[in-house]
Amino acid sequence: MSAPQARTKRKFGTPLNFKRGVIELSHGSGGRAMAQLIDELFAKSLDNPWLAQGNDQACLQLPAGRVAMTTDSYVISPLFFPGGDIGSLAIHGTINDIAMSGARPLHLASGFIIEAGFPLGDLRQIVESMAAAARAADVAVVTGDTKVVERGKADGVFINTTGIGVIPEGLHLSGDLAQPGDSILINGTIGDHGVAVMSKRTELDFDVSVVSDSAALHDLVRVMVSATPQMRCLRDPTRGGVATTLNEIARQSGVGMMIEEAAIPIQAEVAAVCELLGLDPLYVANEGKLIAICPPHYASNLLDAMMSHPLGGKSAVIGEVVADPHHFVRMQTAFGGSRIVDWLSSEQLPRIC
Amino acid sequence: MKYIDEFRDGVTARGVAEQIVLEAKPGREYNLMEFCGGHTHAIYRYGVQDLLPDNVHMIHGPGCPVCVLPIGRLDMVLGLADREDVTLCTYGDMLRVPGSKGRSLLKAKSEGADIRMVYSAADALKLAHQLPERQVVFFAIGFETTTPPTAVAILGAQAQGLENFTVFCNHVLTPSAIANILESPDVRELGTVPIDGFLGPAHVSVVIGSQPYEFFAREYHKPVIISGFEPLDVMQSILMLIRQLNSGRAEVENQYIRAVSRHGNIKAKRMVAEVFELRRLFEWRGLGVVPYSALRIKNRFAKFDAEARFDLRYTPAKEHNGCECGAILRGVLQPIDCKLFATVCTPETPMGSCMVSSEGACAAHYSYGRYQAEAETA
Numbered sequence: 001m002s003a004p005q006a007r008t009k010r011k012f013g014t015p016l017n018f019k020r021g022v023i024e025l026s027h028g029s030g031g032r033a034m035a036q037l038i039d040e041l042f043a044k045s046l047d048n049p050w051l052a053q054g055n056d057q058a059c060l061q062l063p064a065g066r067v068a069m070t071t072d073s074y075v076i077s078p079l080f081f082p083g084g085d086i087g088s089l090a091i092h093g094t095i096n097d098i099a100m101s102g103a104r105p106l107h108l109a110s111g112f113i114i115e116a117g118f119p120l121g122d123l124r125q126i127v128e129s130m131a132a133a134a135r136a137a138d139v140a141v142v143t144g145d146t147k148v149v150e151r152g153k154a155d156g157v158f159i160n161t162t163g164i165g166v167i168p169e170g171l172h173l174s175g176d177l178a179q180p181g182d183s184i185l186i187n188g189t190i191g192d193h194g195v196a197v198m199s200k201r202t203e204l205d206f207d208v209s210v211v212s213d214s215a216a217l218h219d220l221v222r223v224m225v226s227a228t229p230q231m232r233c234l235r236d237p238t239r240g241g242v243a244t245t246l247n248e249i250a251r252q253s254g255v256g257m258m259i260e261e262a263a264i265p266i267q268a269e270v271a272a273v274c275e276l277l278g279l280d281p282l283y284v285a286n287e288g289k290l291i292a293i294c295p296p297h298y299a300s301n302l303l304d305a306m307m308s309h310p311l312g313g314k315s316a317v318i319g320e321v322v323a324d325p326h327h328f329v330r331m332q333t334a335f336g337g338s339r340i341v342d343w344l345s346s347e348q349l350p351r352i353c
Numbered sequence: 354m355k356y357i358d359e360f361r362d363g364v365t366a367r368g369v370a371e372q373i374v375l376e377a378k379p380g381r382e383y384n385l386m387e388f389c390g391g392h393t394h395a396i397y398r399y400g401v402q403d404l405l406p407d408n409v410h411m412i413h414g415p416g417c418p419v420c421v422l423p424i425g426r427l428d429m430v431l432g433l434a435d436r437e438d439v440t441l442c443t444y445g446d447m448l449r450v451p452g453s454k455g456r457s458l459l460k461a462k463s464e465g466a467d468i469r470m471v472y473s474a475a476d477a478l479k480l481a482h483q484l485p486e487r488q489v490v491f492f493a494i495g496f497e498t499t500t501p502p503t504a505v506a507i508l509g510a511q512a513q514g515l516e517n518f519t520v521f522c523n524h525v526l527t528p529s530a531i532a533n534i535l536e537s538p539d540v541r542e543l544g545t546v547p548i549d550g551f552l553g554p555a556h557v558s559v560v561i562g563s564q565p566y567e568f569f570a571r572e573y574h575k576p577v578i579i580s581g582f583e584p585l586d587v588m589q590s591i592l593m594l595i596r597q598l599n600s601g602r603a604e605v606e607n608q609y610i611r612a613v614s615r616h617g618n619i620k621a622k623r624m625v626a627e628v629f630e631l632r633r634l635f636e637w638r639g640l641g642v643v644p645y646s647a648l649r650i651k652n653r654f655a656k657f658d659a660e661a662r663f664d665l666r667y668t669p670a671k672e673h674n675g676c677e678c679g680a681i682l683r684g685v686l687q688p689i690d691c692k693l694f695a696t697v698c699t700p701e702t703p704m705g706s707c708m709v710s711s712e713g714a715c716a717a718h719y720s721y722g723r724y725q726a727e728a729e730t731a
Contacts, residue, residue: 262363271354277472333398335399336404337403338403339398342719345449
């Protein structure tokens with residue numbers, strides 16, 4: 001597709017002070033300060049011809065086919081965590097939501113809501129991390145928006161990212177297609193993102209070396225789709241973890257699920273932190289994981305394809321779809337019993353003893 | 354996880370399960386009460402019930418500190434949280450428990466109250482240092498397990514001369530609760546609740562030791578097995594109870610020998626005795642007013658007592674009509690016997706306290722055990 005021509009750059013008297021400067025209300029007011037912020041930070045870091053053109057919209061030429069579109073808002077606290085930050089997360093999360101339809105992500109749009117007083121240096125770090133994540137994923141942030149709100153009206157910075165992608169001809173993945181007998185697969189260890197974030201959020205008196213799994217999964221999906229186009233459903237188990245995603249699919253498809261506790265990959269350290277904090281890792285967030293459901297006879301083929309990819313080295317078949325009028329997700333415990341893996345009731349709260 | 358996985362091993366579990374099947378006499382019923390929410394949680398989370406024969410029944414006891422706190426005490430803490438000058442520190446699973454009119458700390462927090470979730474009394478003390486202009490109140494709940502850390506925090510606050518730290522004390526005592534159940538007419542006279550023996554508390558007993566239970570074994574002729582909270586601990590303790598019942602014994606036996614001694618943690622008990630004294634009366638949700646069943650802060654530490662500093666008064670409040678938490682906590686009814694269960698009372702909209710904490714009998718049954726119940730009625 002053809003990229004627009006870049007226009008001549010405007011110049012501003014004093015460059016932005018990324019060492020000591022902070023965001024002021026004027027940076028969102030549409031005047032010269034805002035133009036400077038966009039030029040010297042957003043357009044410069046995210047650097048692509050559409051942004052450089054300086055219009056209020058990006059005009060795109062899309063290849064033929066069905067288009068997948070999604071939007072997601074990022075309000076994470078803390079903004080920086082082991083393995084990523086709100087910037088990289090805002091790219092990965094939206095790419096993944098597009099990729100779960102089997103689509104190849106093409107373009108992103110991003111809106112920032114920034115609290116007055118937010119350090120310009122932190123903002124630069126976030127935008128540069130966003131740019132690096134987008135470059136690595138070969139996806140461009142083609143248009144954006146910046147708003148500044150008064151101090152106390154936001155939590156540092158909120159980012160919304162919208163994305164579009166094109167679905168390969170003939171591919172149809174959806175949460176309502178799971179059938180009894182289908183296999184359930186995952187591409188690696190659970191709970192890494194949630195534990196990495198929590199380890200910075202709560203005042204823990206022990207060191208945790210767990211790093212977020214935040215990653216763009218579209219290339220893994222490309223490999224999976226080409227190996228097993230017969231897949232029925234893909235979904236990334238983010239908020240609410242694997243348990244929530246399985247319950248969503250079970251309800252959408254009108255089926256039940258039976259998973260095998262011993263088959264679910266988990267890092268020893270993540271299991272230990274969850275144990276200490278009184279949390280169930282099945283409900284802890286992931287940002288670089290996907291659940292795949294496919295007919296049983298394709299499972300080993302799909303598993304091989306997943307394991308051949310750098311983001312799928314620890315993939316596993318974790319259970320199967322079963323017929324169940326109650327749409328329960330159940331788990332065979334490693335201990336030898338079984339239990340329901342229910343919907344989460346509001347937030348997961350630790351037990352006291 | 355080292356030292357944990359060993360106690361969750363499926364192969365060993367099957368071995369113990371086979372032994373239980375071998376030794377449980379087919380002609381008799383075994384009604385065993387697990388006292389603690391920690392046991393209830395383990396039974397549901399690991400599917401222990403699936404490994405037991407049909408004539409071994411587990412009855413969930415009142416040992417969930419979140420569940421036994423009456424609405425009146427919750428209303429007191431909600432009143433505290435609403436004060437402009439107060440930062441309230443609470444354990445996580447107290448946040449959702451509804452007080453009067455269904456209002457919870459979580460709701461108060463979303464309405465603007467300054468409520469922080471902490472993992473220990475020490476965290477609250479630290480916060481009091483960081484926020485010298487705020488009145489930091491620690492919402493202390495729990496059985497003997499969480500009492501010593503509260504005592505340490507109060508002694509620490511005194512040593513550091515802190516002026517802005519107080520404790521809203523709701524600590525309760527395990528032996529009083531067990532005695533109350535054994536003395537209740539349901540159990541003692543009517544025989545409607547056939548409790549044959551107890552799985553005794555794990556963490557509580559680390560503090561108080563196994564000695565306090567000897568009275569129950571002797572006086573009420575009920576065997577007590579002090580049991581750890583891991584699923585294999587629970588399985589082994591069930592086997593030990595069955596063996597005692599088969600041979601007509603009623604003794605206190607300690608399965609949790611890796612942590613519990615006969616006299617417990619003497620230093621912790623001494624600290625608790627230094628800071629706290631018995632309350633003459635305390636209302637328990639489910640059990641009613643039980644004399645000498647809870648602790649209050651001694652007068653010489655009144656400076657750190659939120660009830661004294663903020664002049665709090667207890668007013669008993671009415672439970673939801675039709676809520677059977679009381680009978681469920683005493684083991685008289687099962688969660689599915691309550692007409693509110695899984696209809697208007699769910700983990701999203703808990704009516705009674707048993708539905709709130711995942712240790713509560715109703716929440717545990719709703720989240721983990723409902724399948725069996727629904728599968729049977731399907």
